[in-house]
Amino acid sequence: MTTQTSGDVAQEPRRVTLRSVLNNAGIGLALLALILFFAVFTEHFLTPNNITNILTQITINLILAVGMTFVILIGGIDLSVGSVMAFAAVVAGKAITLPGFGPVEAIALAIVAATLIGVLCGMFNGVISAYWSLPSFIITLGMLNIARGAALHVSDAQTIYSFPLAFEDFGSAMIYGVPVVFMVAVVLVLIAWFILNFTVFGRLLYGIGNNEEAVRLAGHSVYWYKVAAFTICGLTAGIAAVVYMARLNISSPIAGIGFELNAIAAVIIGGTSLSGGRGSVIGTLLGAFIIGVLANGLILIGLSDFMRQMITGVVIIIAVVLDYYRAKYTAS
Template sequence: MGEAGIGVALLALVAVFALAAPHFATRANLTHIATEITLNTMLAVGMTFVILVGGIDLSVGAVMALSAVVSGEVLTSGGLSPSVAVLLAVLVAAAVGMVCGLVNGFVSEHWKVPSFIVTLGMLNMARGAALQYTDAKTLYDFPPGFGRFGTATLLGVPALFWIALSMVAVGHVVLTRTVFGRLVFAIGGNEEAVRLSGHRTGVVKVAVFVIAGFAVGIAAVTYMARLSIASPIIGGGYELSAIAAVVIGGASLSGGKGSMVGTLLGACLLGVLTNGLLLMGVSDFQRQIITGAVIVVAVVVDHYRGRLARRLTPLG
């Protein structure tokens, strides 16, 4: 059923928690859920591009920490007006993320090293660089307006979540309405065929890691705006949550299949699941077990859905 099936599962989960979990269906809690899934949605947008070409990026959490502390240094350096400092901080965070993504993509493609290994190395380098840059200290005391934006709402929805939705919308247009998007899907499906047709697959594969890095930079600024801090230890495990959202959203880890709408639904499902279990008093350890089981079920369902599609293709 694809995205429709994920949407039905999400609605069913909401209905169950609305009946079983106290205070789940309140406006305050729904706003809290939207706020909580913002970061994962942003990271998952970039991760979708990477997974569609058959890659993986394990460095997003550490790169987010590095982007945050470098950007935070700009915000706390002084000598700039608050508006200029905020704009420059956003640009710096995005640039740091894109540079790390460029390194990931170039090393993986140029030397044909699996992206799993390259990004695992980047995870350690970025985390170490963030700790070294700040001497393991947390940065704070940002411009007041920066923090106010992190808690602002628009039409009753957190302003930061609107930014995440905008990233999903742009990603959807890129994947479905551009030549680049078609190449991303084609490379994930059959890279050799795309290469033999005259396209430079390596450029596209490097570009998706740069896009993922850009999404990480924006997520770093979002984190800072929400909590008004920049810490070198943030982002631990965020890469796994982003991958989970993409996989639950229907993407195949072998590449060539997935969508931004599915990724958004996957992030929402994870957020609703975590919040509902918390309100029901389920312990953190048990929540991890349940979330892991949901991911495994999603992969298994995708496997059988793929087998069914291959069997029905000749009949079409």
């Protein structure tokens, strides 16, 4: 009996993966349509420089969205990633500007500090919300405030600056016009894709999102899987902090306000269901592209700030409505 349930749970994601190929084709088409639209109506959209710009500009959101995908797949949400990113960046900024270290040591220290802060904050979210089965919405809202307050406290609300040159070089490095930081994000997408599709852990995350009770009855510790999902989300916030610092060469305690919403939007536009259990990280990649292309293209077209904000909102709503029909269609 037990093994049979376990088999069902493991089976479920494989079917979802197949469906998600179809889903992703839909999102891919939407992205293609956007790209065509901007290519026709603006002069500079398809120039190599602008493509480089778009890749740079979506990197941070993409990294955050990869972690967010794990959390949303188990039916949770993480509202704290923007604040955690700022907290991690500020602590890493303090670390990297410590006197008495060579550039290599300082950079290593900063990377360790940022990822550690991210992991700890994520783990905290996971442990609290999983242990007491509390809605992650409210726990991570708490963490949003804790991390933002901590970022301001640690930095005294000052911008931290003057990082080693090598760090800045990493932030602006390109290989054939592709920013290295974007490659880092793509590697994270691939790792996440592998974990979610080809490991027992990944399949069980889908299982938890679909039917938590079934996974529990199958003899798996739902608690630790949930903690792991939130920890991964925190880790990506820490990595995003490193990219933020390398790209701008400062650490600002007010960085990342509202980034959580962009990350969630990328995941949802990418076809992952807010109620969990369905979706893919490849969809998240496409979702991040849609948001980035939209933000870039609307400026190139010369639309005013306020109109831009309205259109971005409309696109998010359209994506969710489409998701409703997609779910209905694939279920039948």
